[in-house]
Amino acid sequence: METYPLEVERLTVAYQKKPVLRSVSFGIPSGKLIGVLGPNGAGKSTLLKAVLGLIPKVEGNVSIYGRPYQEQRKIVGYVPQRESVDWDFPTNALDVVMMGRYGHLGWFRRPGSKEREIAMECLTKVGMADYAGRQISQLSGGQQQRVFLARALAQNAQLYFMDEPFAGVDATTEKAIISLLHDLKEQGKTVLVVHHDLSTVKEYFDHVLLLNGELVAAGPTEDTFTSDNLQKTYGGRIAMLQDFGAATVGTV
Amino acid sequence: MTDFWIILTGTLVAASCGVLGCFLVLRKMAMVGDAISHSVLPGIAIAFLISSSRDSLLMLIGAAVFGLITVFLIQALQQGGLQSDASIGIVFTALFAIGVILISRNAANIDLDLDCVLFGEIAYVQWDTLIWNGYDLGPIAVWMLGGTFLIILAAIGLFYKQFKLCAFDPALAAALGIPVALFHYLLMGLVSLSTVASFESVGAILVVGMLIVPASTAYLLTDRLSVMLLYSILIGAISSAAGYYVAKWLDASIAGSMISVAGLLFLLAFLFSPLHGLIVRMRKRGRLKTVEAS
Numbered sequence: 001m002e003t004y005p006l007e008v009e010r011l012t013v014a015y016q017k018k019p020v021l022r023s024v025s026f027g028i029p030s031g032k033l034i035g036v037l038g039p040n041g042a043g044k045s046t047l048l049k050a051v052l053g054l055i056p057k058v059e060g061n062v063s064i065y066g067r068p069y070q071e072q073r074k075i076v077g078y079v080p081q082r083e084s085v086d087w088d089f090p091t092n093a094l095d096v097v098m099m100g101r102y103g104h105l106g107w108f109r110r111p112g113s114k115e116r117e118i119a120m121e122c123l124t125k126v127g128m129a130d131y132a133g134r135q136i137s138q139l140s141g142g143q144q145q146r147v148f149l150a151r152a153l154a155q156n157a158q159l160y161f162m163d164e165p166f167a168g169v170d171a172t173t174e175k176a177i178i179s180l181l182h183d184l185k186e187q188g189k190t191v192l193v194v195h196h197d198l199s200t201v202k203e204y205f206d207h208v209l210l211l212n213g214e215l216v217a218a219g220p221t222e223d224t225f226t227s228d229n230l231q232k233t234y235g236g237r238i239a240m241l242q243d244f245g246a247a248t249v250g251t252v
Numbered sequence: 253m254t255d256f257w258i259i260l261t262g263t264l265v266a267a268s269c270g271v272l273g274c275f276l277v278l279r280k281m282a283m284v285g286d287a288i289s290h291s292v293l294p295g296i297a298i299a300f301l302i303s304s305s306r307d308s309l310l311m312l313i314g315a316a317v318f319g320l321i322t323v324f325l326i327q328a329l330q331q332g333g334l335q336s337d338a339s340i341g342i343v344f345t346a347l348f349a350i351g352v353i354l355i356s357r358n359a360a361n362i363d364l365d366l367d368c369v370l371f372g373e374i375a376y377v378q379w380d381t382l383i384w385n386g387y388d389l390g391p392i393a394v395w396m397l398g399g400t401f402l403i404i405l406a407a408i409g410l411f412y413k414q415f416k417l418c419a420f421d422p423a424l425a426a427a428l429g430i431p432v433a434l435f436h437y438l439l440m441g442l443v444s445l446s447t448v449a450s451f452e453s454v455g456a457i458l459v460v461g462m463l464i465v466p467a468s469t470a471y472l473l474t475d476r477l478s479v480m481l482l483y484s485i486l487i488g489a490i491s492s493a494a495g496y497y498v499a500k501w502l503d504a505s506i507a508g509s510m511i512s513v514a515g516l517l518f519l520l521a522f523l524f525s526p527l528h529g530l531i532v533r534m535r536k537r538g539r540l541k542t543v544e545a546s
Contacts, residue, residue, distance in 0.1 A: 053426070090475050091420065096420075102425075
């Protein structure tokens with residue numbers, strides 16, 4: 001049997017005793033683009049953070065290619081939400097991308113010319129090579145997001161977690177991210193993306209996870225992204241959602 | 253020689269605090285530095301009561317322990333649901349108050365003056381010298397501060413990338429397996445260390461100025477962390493030297509003058525910095541307006 005890039009069993013996470021995720025279990029197929037969907041407060045970011053060990057779990061098991069995350073750090077890449085850092089920090093784009101290599105450097109080695117080279121390549125891949133020396137606060141929101149993606153590329157991982165990379169970015173950046181996701185997929189890598197815009201789900205993702213505190217459904221987009229499941233995930237606000245579900249059913 | 257020792261002492265205080273201050277400012281923890289500098293007082297007092305002498309090593313340990321207790325308590329209160337500024341205010345005033353009681357209660361027995369603790373007396377530093385095999389090796393304070401500065405340089409130099417990533421993006425740092433909590437407490441331990449090494453010369457209140465003012469000035473002058481660290485040290489050194497001569501000229505408190513000069517340098521940077529100064533920003537805004545108008 002093939003081991004999953006990510007397997008989660010009975011994961012429960014709570015913030016100050018209030019459960020955010022309740023007994024969530026799923027496995028993720030390899031080499032796919034996976035959308036994590038759900039309303040605000042459904043625990044999408046929490047799921048990513050718990051998997052990465054950034055917040056404690058109450059219960060449950062997480063394995064990355066069959067082993068605990070602590071042993072697999074080097075093959076996992078992470079793109080936090082853009083607002084989670086202070087963009088006035090005194091550093092430039094190239095330097096931020098080089099941070100993606102810190103995990104490979106160990107305790108004492110300093111980033112050198114090799115890391116600089118890798119970082120430059122990654123900036124080029126996201127179309128930001130011309131901005132390498134730019135102070136990060138002078139970049140637009142979309143450019144900052146691309147710097148974050150380049151940093152994740154520099155991690156050279158097998159499995160990527162991206163927390164709302166499409167939030168508040170311009171059309172150019174959205175296209176750049178999508179083509180990047182497809183490149184990663186072609187290289188056999190697996191990418192989990194927390195996503196908000198339901199209108200692009202069918203176009204972007206092979207596989208979806210629908211979350212609402214609990215796991216509502218998980219599976220290939222065409223079978224899972226249905227109006228029935230969306231209603232279960234988003235509850236009452238179904239009027240606007242029906243279109244997406246209906247369209248999905250229609251094209252299958 | 254007097255001038256030299258006082259300026260050297262001030263410079264070492266400024267350099268130690270300046271390096272750590274950069275990280276505090278970037279992590280938006282300037283007030284935690286303030287808290288630590290006050291709440292080490294009971295540690296110093298207890299060390300005094302135990303050894304009944306100005307045994308520097310014991311004082312360093314006592315202060316470092318209380319510095320870490322402070323950070324731990326502040327975090328515990330925050331996780332308990334209290335606002336972070338209120339947690340800081342409660343913890344450091346409570347510990348500081350205990351320190352004040354300990355010192356005033358035992359004032360008769362111990363040679364530790366509350367005024368000196370609060371405001372420091374850098375002019376006396378030169379008379380308390382280290383004698384080794386009959387040789388006068390210079391003021392004890394200079395040795396202590398020099399040692400502290402070297403420890404800080406070694407720690408930051410060795411773990412520069414960890415400190416930087418923990419300051420910029422702690423979530424990624426944790427995901428990469430960097431022990432974020434360890435580096436947090438290491439930084440706080442170093443802040444405690446430099447506070448207690450400095451308190452004899454500049455006092456518990458003004459040491460906060462040395463932690464925050466040069467670092468904030470440097471922040472306005474550069475877009476690179478390494479340069480910011482260097483500028484912070486330089487600005488601290490300039491403040492010490494210039495502050496000393498200002499104090500001589502005015503016949504006023506030396507430590508007070510040093511921080512005043514630092515404050516003046518900050519004001520200059522705030523107004524005239526070519527990168528982030530007020531005037532440059534206003535000009536930029538003006539240019540945008542004219543572009544829109546035309």
